[in-house]
Amino acid sequence: MKWLKPLVLFICVGYAPVLFAADPFDIRGAWRPEQYRLKDGPTHQVTGLITFTEKDWSVLFLIIKDKEPLRGSAEGGTYTIEDDKLVFRHLYNLSGGHGVEGMAASDLAMRARDPKM
Secondary structure, eight states, X not given: OTTHHHHHHHIIIIIHHHHTTSOTTTOOEEEOOOEEEOTTSOEEEEEXXXXXXXXXXXXXXXXXXXXXXXXXXXXXXXXXXETTEEEEEEEEEEEEESOBTTBOXXXXXXXXXXXXX
C-alpha cells in the first residue's frame, strides 16, 4: 500500500492547520492516544491526536508497529452530553491501511455526511 505514507503526510500537514485554526479559547481539551483497544480484545500501539472544542471533536490516529504506520484513521464530527453520556455524531471519516490483528487490510475509504442532516 504505497499510498499510506503520502496519506499520513497529507493528514498531518493538510489536516492539522484546520484543526488548530479554531479560536484558541474554544479548545476544550487535547490528548495523545497511546493504545487502541478493539472491543474483541486486541490492543494496538498508536500515535495521534484527539481534540474537543465546544461542540466538535476530531481524532487522528495511526497504528504503529516497528516504528512504521500500518493503518490510520481521521474522524470528526459533533458531540453532545446527554445526562452522563458523551454522544458522538460521526460526520467525517478517512481510513485504511494494512491488516492488523482484529482488522483486515482495507483500501482508502472516505465518508462525509451533511452536518445539517
